[in-house]
Amino acid sequence: MYAQMIKSEASKDDPEKLAEFQAKIDADIKVEPRDWMPEGYRKTLIRQIGQHAHSEIVGQLPEGNWITRAPTLERKMILLAKVQDEAGHGLYLYAAAETLGVSRDELTEMLLDGRMKYSSIFNYPTLNWADIGAVGWLVDGAAIMNQVPLQRTSYGPYSRAMIRICKEESFHQRQGYDIMMKMAQGTEAQKKMAQDALNRLWYPSLMMFGPSDAESVHSTQNMAWKIKMNTNDELRQKFVDQTVPQAEYLGLTIPDENLKWNEDKGGYDYSDPDWTEFFNVLKGNGPCNTDRLEARNKAWDDGAWVRDGLMAHAEKKRAAKTAAE
Amino acid sequence: MSKEWPLWEIFIRGQHGLSHRHVGSLHAPDAEMAIKNARDVYTRRNEGVSIWVVEANNISASSPSEKGPLYEPSESKVYRHPTFFDIPDEVGHM
Amino acid sequence: MANVDKEMLAQFLLRMGDNSLILGHRVSEWCGHAPVLEEDIALANTALDLIGQTQLWLGYAAEVIGDKTADDLAFLRDVWDFRNILLVELPNGDFGQTLMRQFLYDAYQSILLPRLAKSSDPRVAEIAEKASKEAAYHVERSADTVVGLGDGTEESHARMQTALNKLWPYVGEIFASDAVDAAMAASGIAPDPASLRAEYDALVGNVMAEATLTIPEGDFAHLGGRTGATHTEHLGHLLTQMQWLQRAYPGASW
Numbered sequence A: 001m002y003a004q005m006i007k008s009e010a011s012k013d014d015p016e017k018l019a020e021f022q023a024k025i026d027a028d029i030k031v032e033p034r035d036w037m038p039e040g041y042r043k044t045l046i047r048q049i050g051q052h053a054h055s056e057i058v059g060q061l062p063e064g065n066w067i068t069r070a071p072t073l074e075r076k077m078i079l080l081a082k083v084q085d086e087a088g089h090g091l092y093l094y095a096a097a098e099t100l101g102v103s104r105d106e107l108t109e110m111l112l113d114g115r116m117k118y119s120s121i122f123n124y125p126t127l128n129w130a131d132i133g134a135v136g137w138l139v140d141g142a143a144i145m146n147q148v149p150l151q152r153t154s155y156g157p158y159s160r161a162m163i164r165i166c167k168e169e170s171f172h173q174r175q176g177y178d179i180m181m182k183m184a185q186g187t188e189a190q191k192k193m194a195q196d197a198l199n200r201l202w203y204p205s206l207m208m209f210g211p212s213d214a215e216s217v218h219s220t221q222n223m224a225w226k227i228k229m230n231t232n233d234e235l236r237q238k239f240v241d242q243t244v245p246q247a248e249y250l251g252l253t254i255p256d257e258n259l260k261w262n263e264d265k266g267g268y269d270y271s272d273p274d275w276t277e278f279f280n281v282l283k284g285n286g287p288c289n290t291d292r293l294e295a296r297n298k299a300w301d302d303g304a305w306v307r308d309g310l311m312a313h314a315e316k317k318r319a320a321k322t323a324a325e
Numbered sequence B: 001m002s003k004e005w006p007l008w009e010i011f012i013r014g015q016h017g018l019s020h021r022h023v024g025s026l027h028a029p030d031a032e033m034a035i036k037n038a039r040d041v042y043t044r045r046n047e048g049v050s051i052w053v054v055e056a057n058n059i060s061a062s063s064p065s066e067k068g069p070l071y072e073p074s075e076s077k078v079y080r081h082p083t084f085f086d087i088p089d090e091v092g093h094m
Numbered sequence C: 001m002a003n004v005d006k007e008m009l010a011q012f013l014l015r016m017g018d019n020s021l022i023l024g025h026r027v028s029e030w031c032g033h034a035p036v037l038e039e040d041i042a043l044a045n046t047a048l049d050l051i052g053q054t055q056l057w058l059g060y061a062a063e064v065i066g067d068k069t070a071d072d073l074a075f076l077r078d079v080w081d082f083r084n085i086l087l088v089e090l091p092n093g094d095f096g097q098t099l100m101r102q103f104l105y106d107a108y109q110s111i112l113l114p115r116l117a118k119s120s121d122p123r124v125a126e127i128a129e130k131a132s133k134e135a136a137y138h139v140e141r142s143a144d145t146v147v148g149l150g151d152g153t154e155e156s157h158a159r160m161q162t163a164l165n166k167l168w169p170y171v172g173e174i175f176a177s178d179a180v181d182a183a184m185a186a187s188g189i190a191p192d193p194a195s196l197r198a199e200y201d202a203l204v205g206n207v208m209a210e211a212t213l214t215i216p217e218g219d220f221a222h223l224g225g226r227t228g229a230t231h232t233e234h235l236g237h238l239l240t241q242m243q244w245l246q247r248a249y250p251g252a253s254w
Helices: A017-028 A039-059 A060-065 A071-096 A104-112 A129-150 A156-185 A188-207 A216-223 A232-250 A276-283 A289-324 B033-044 B064-075 C006-028 C037-065 C069-074 C093-117 C120-148 C155-169 C180-185 C191-208 C233-242 C244-248
Strands: A261-264 A265-270 B007-013 B021-027 B050-055
Touching: A039 A060, A039 A104, A039 A156, A039 A216, A039 A289, A060 A071, A060 A289, A071 A104, A071 A156, A071 B021, A071 C006, A071 C037, A071 C069, A104 A289, A104 C037, A129 A156, A129 A188, A129 A265, A156 A232, A156 A261, A156 B021, A188 A232, A188 A276, A188 C180, A232 A265, A232 B033, A261 C037, A265 A276, A276 A289, A289 C093, A289 C120, A289 C155, B007 B033, B021 B033, B021 C037, B033 C037, B033 C120, C006 C037, C006 C069, C006 C093, C006 C180, C006 C233, C037 C069, C037 C093, C037 C120, C069 C244, C093 C120, C093 C155, C120 C155, C120 C191, C233 C244
Parallel strands: none
Antiparallel strands: A261 A265, B007 B021, B007 B050
């Protein structure tokens, strides 16, 4: 999931108004930008949508890492189109956040100086070509688990952005699995790449859902507001159950000795990821945190003269037009 | 921080001759660039044939508190909807 | 189609395909690193168009050469086999240099492709018909950006002038006709590039004037790309990256 561990903000609003607001959400009436909303709802949404947007933008980097090395012209185009979609999705999400009274540049600054986070998964490296397959298959697969229900989220602009994103994303997971199939059916070296990618990305993918939050107050509030639709454990279980047979089809081994079908619960038992590692990554100690933030900061800083230049030109044109009228 | 590019709302008319429809927003220094950006951002899958852009702060909107007075009167005018009228099956499609 | 030497036709098609391949590759290097999201997305579209054109040009080249695919040509040739102009293999530089190069290339394509759409070779005409629509949009967008940045702030103006000064000596190669071009012109497949120069200079001159930029004096031109005789050192590094998987794991299917 691209938004992890979103803390909900307390609201100090009039209890009667809060109850009215909750009734509206319970009745599945969408909240729109100009409607009254509790301050906590607004702030929590900015945090969540912002983090989601940042994840799309930073998420361009690990996959973009292979655009110039894609092995065929067609793979290069598919990957480029996919990474481009991620920029688009970031753009849609920032626009949804902007309806809540924060600007895109403000959100960007908060990402760049570390005040806001992005998904832990993008702090892991893509080391061989099969990683591009595994990212599509596992990472997009995990993201879709969360994004599909979010199409029904209570905040109108967020819901509409998710609908558009889900529609466009439908090819992302498939292209990833398509690469995995080629690799798994390929030469010994390709099979080795595929297994290596799965070994490295399996637990980080499980981490995407965040630690168990069944008992968390934030989770309860965010679910009541319908900005979080399922608990982390529900989604993680669903993801494991969906992915295990796909891995079997590929002839790849999921790196978990404890993985086995549990008839009673109708799902797989599996090992938890190493949560110490997860919290370390969140703190900035993942394998790529520094590189990712440096790359984003460099793009932003190096681009300042371009943004300013084009703006200055637009202002000159506007002034000339006004003078002529 | 330098000056942020203004926000534009994007409306696109698709292939099917329907009205322009709001598809989302983006940033651009001026209207011309907003149209070009809209082409690149919102028609990546051949979604549109005609693009309108409006700077977001030039849009006037009804206020939510007026929702009742603005929309409820039309809710009672059910005769405006075709399903209000029962046409016997023998008459055929109408 | 007029009777034409296959070897000559293949050279012409490689020139077309290698230009779009190498430039598409260069532009794709920006993905995820552009100054603003809207530009990131637009640059990716340009790169996608160019690589799409590559598949068509190199696909046809592969047929003419025989027993090859577009991928074979892209991933398994060495520097001396490439027939792209030097302009497109130069490193991206800053965003201004990338967009200046893009405009100088788009301007050429926007003049060449509509003519190729009337080629005596129906395959060339068909590919050019599709590509010319893309080029028409590319040149509009890159011209706007060159104008905006040239006539923007003091800094953006200075950077664009630097980019133009650096790239201008690579423009002449576009129009340096040789025996391949003569053969194409004689058979009605493609116009002689030298015949496009006046129109090109007019288009570029107008845009640079609007951008308040000065085209450098002198007509010196670096040559050697489209003949393959002397590429820059940069192309080898580009190929090292682009071709790595195919070279390291020969015969694998991806």
